[in-house]
Amino acid sequence: MALSRLEKAQAWLFRAVTSFFFMIFQLLSSPAASARKLPPVSNPLLLQSATQLAKKIRRKEVSSVEVVQAYIDRIQEVNPFVNAVVKDRFAAALQEAAQVDKLIEEETGGEDVLEDRLPLLGVPLSVKESYSLQGMPLSTGLVSRRGVVASVDAPPVALLKRAGAVPLGVTNTSELCMWLESHNHLYGMTCNPYDLERIAGGSSGGEGSILGAAGAVIGVGSDIGGSIRIPCFFNGVFGHKTTPGVVSCENQYPPTSGTQHEYLSSGPMCRYAEDLLPLLKIMAGPKAYKLSLNADVDLKKLRFFSIPHDGGSLYTYPVSKELLDAQEKVVKRLEADLGVKVQEVCFPELRYGFQIWDTYMGLPDEEGKPPLAFAELMGEPGRPAWAFWELLKRMVGKSEHTMPAIFLALFEKTHLSKPSPFIIQQKEALQKKMEELLGTDGVLLYPPHPRVAPKHHHPLFRPFDFTYTGILNILGLPVTQCPLGLGEEGLPLGVQVVAGKLQDHLTLAVALYLEKTFGGWRDPGAK
Numbered sequence: 343m344a345l346s347r348l349e350k351a352q353a354w355l356f357r358a359v360t361s362f363f364f365m366i367f368q369l370l371s372s373p374a375a376s377a378r379k380l381p382p383v384s385n386p387l388l389l390q391s392a393t394q395l396a397k398k399i400r401r402k403e404v405s406s407v408e409v410v411q412a413y414i415d416r417i418q419e420v421n422p423f424v425n426a427v428v429k430d431r432f433a434a435a436l437q438e439a440a441q442v443d444k445l446i447e448e449e450t451g452g453e454d455v456l457e458d459r460l461p462l463l464g465v466p467l468s469v470k471e472s473y474s475l476q477g478m479p480l481s482t483g484l485v486s487r488r489g490v491v492a493s494v495d496a497p498p499v500a501l502l503k504r505a506g507a508v509p510l511g512v513t514n515t516s517e518l519c520m521w522l523e524s525h526n527h528l529y530g531m532t533c534n535p536y537d538l539e540r541i542a543g544g545s546s547g548g549e550g551s552i553l554g555a556a557g558a559v560i561g562v563g564s565d566i567g568g569s570i571r572i573p574c575f576f577n578g579v580f581g582h583k584t585t586p587g588v589v590s591c592e593n594q595y596p597p598t599s600g601t602q603h604e605y606l607s608s609g610p611m612c613r614y615a616e617d618l619l620p621l622l623k624i625m626a627g628p629k630a631y632k633l634s635l636n637a638d639v640d641l642k643k644l645r646f647f648s649i650p651h652d653g654g655s656l657y658t659y660p661v662s663k664e665l666l667d668a669q670e671k672v673v674k675r676l677e678a679d680l681g682v683k684v685q686e687v688c689f690p691e692l693r694y695g696f697q698i699w700d701t702y703m704g705l706p707d708e709e710g711k712p713p714l715a716f717a718e719l720m721g722e723p724g725r726p727a728w729a730f731w732e733l734l735k736r737m738v739g740k741s742e743h744t745m746p747a748i749f750l751a752l753f754e755k756t757h758l759s760k761p762s763p764f765i766i767q768q769k770e771a772l773q774k775k776m777e778e779l780l781g782t783d784g785v786l787l788y789p790p791h792p793r794v795a796p797k798h799h800h801p802l803f804r805p806f807d808f809t810y811t812g813i814l815n816i817l818g819l820p821v822t823q824c825p826l827g828l829g830e831e832g833l834p835l836g837v838q839v840v841a842g843k844l845q846d847h848l849t850l851a852v853a854l855y856l857e858k859t860f861g862g863w864r865d866p867g868a869k
């Protein structure tokens with residue numbers, strides 16, 4: 343049975359109501375754009391990939407202290423603009439960098455030994471605040487978790503540290519990592535380095551913003567609906583949503599429940615495409631063998647596909663012309679450079695992307711236990727937040743919770759007790775078609791979002807646009823978000839590059855090609 347009339351009416355009503363409130367919001371918001379602009383990057387050390395920096399540190403061409411200090415200086419320069427790093431550990435990082443330099447001085451085995459044992463030795467790292475980084479806050483933007491400090495390192499963080507990376511601090515997220523704007527009442531709002539009036543994305547928005555601002559070179563993010571890819575898109579950097587189950591998602595807050603572990607991925611975020619693969623290899627640790635990360639990829643032998651939009655969902659807004667054009671340019675370049683044929687495909691099931699994401703996120707686990715309600719995560723143990731009450735409090739500026747979190751808690755009350763068989767059927771059909779299409783040598787281009795970075799708070803009026811990323815979580819596919827230069831308003835353009843399960847090496851190889859062809863990350867201070 344297709345969607346009922348009632349469901350269609352609900353979707354249209356929602357659009358009408360949000361459009362009405364959006365009009366009012368725009369009338370009430372000040373039209374004056376901020377003239378404040380990020381300073382351009384002046385230190386050339388900030389313009390090198392982590393791979394190049396590690397090599398130079400090993401060869402003693404530059405010291406780890408110099409590199410770490412360059413990044414500290416840049417964070418101090420840009421953070422007052424973007425509010426991305428919410429707690430630093432600069433003093434400890436400088437001490438660790440000094441130890442690295444000493445170790446290199448004393449190493450007798452030579453550069454190769456160091457490269458093999460400690461591939462990221464002395465390179466600065468930033469970490470999303472929702473990951474445990476020993477001694478650092480772990481609040482995930484929840485005011486009631488103020489003061490919670492991580493006592494261990496989350497596995498991917500531990501693996502990066504073991505590879506020699508030096509963490510400089512932790513970065514902002516949306517409240518409980520469940521929104522596409524990184525804003526909460528503990529740390530405030532993170533801004534987009536290309537336009538401070540715009541959002542940095544979420545939930546790994548602090549990571550995206552500080553990478554985009556050149557205050558970091560590599561970082562760690564998580565993604566269950568687009569939380570790596572949306573901020574990477576809005577801030578013009580690279581990010582990889584790994585095939586789930588390869589990089590550990592332990593020691594993050596909030597934990598997953600129900601079947602959500604099947605859709606959540608940890609993965610690297612970075613400014614330079616050449617860092618994606620080595621980072622993923624390190625972060626995957628003992629499970630790296632599952633991915634063919636050492637395989638050579640001949641792009642000419644891949645089969646390429648493009649889906650320009652979701653086919654007209656009732657929930658999402660149409661993809662903007664500049665993003666459609668950007669994806670089309672990729673198609674044309676691939677065809678001209680590689681001699682391949684990029685086939686445009688269309689899956690009608692994508693129109694139900696939001697309902698599929700929402701249904702699967704709410705499925706019970708194997709023992710029939712439903713996932714934790716969002717209101718439970720917002721509240722104290724055993725005392726879920728009372729969403730209506732929080733809404734009233736928010737209206738008079740008294741709630742600790744953000745408006746999106748309150749709306750999400752209200753929205754979950756509208757859920758049906760049983761999943762719709764129609765939606766389950768749509769997901770299964772889509773999964774089958776996508777797996778058949780991609781196989782082990784197929785690569786798909788898909789927009790990351792219907793438009794470039796929106797202004798602050800605007801996602802409240804278009805909350806379902808994240809479906810462009812979210813649907814790929816439910817399908818369990820690896821995706822690399824790639825920048826494609828700047829658009830009409832000087833904001834990053836981009837594309838998602840998708841492959842079949844465990845074929846992460848293919849999307850990483852395409853990311854390298856796209857960086858070479860479209861120029862990769864751009865300095866927001868130089869525009």
Ligand SMILES: CCCCCCCC/C=C\CCCCCCCC(N)=O
Pocket residue numbers: 519520521522544545564565566567568569570746749750753802803805806808
């Ligand atoms: C006016 C507000 C309406 C509220 C209804 C919102 C319904 C949308 C549902 C979920 C939005 C989740 C956005 C997820 C963004 C990234 C999540 C992630 N951690 O990967």
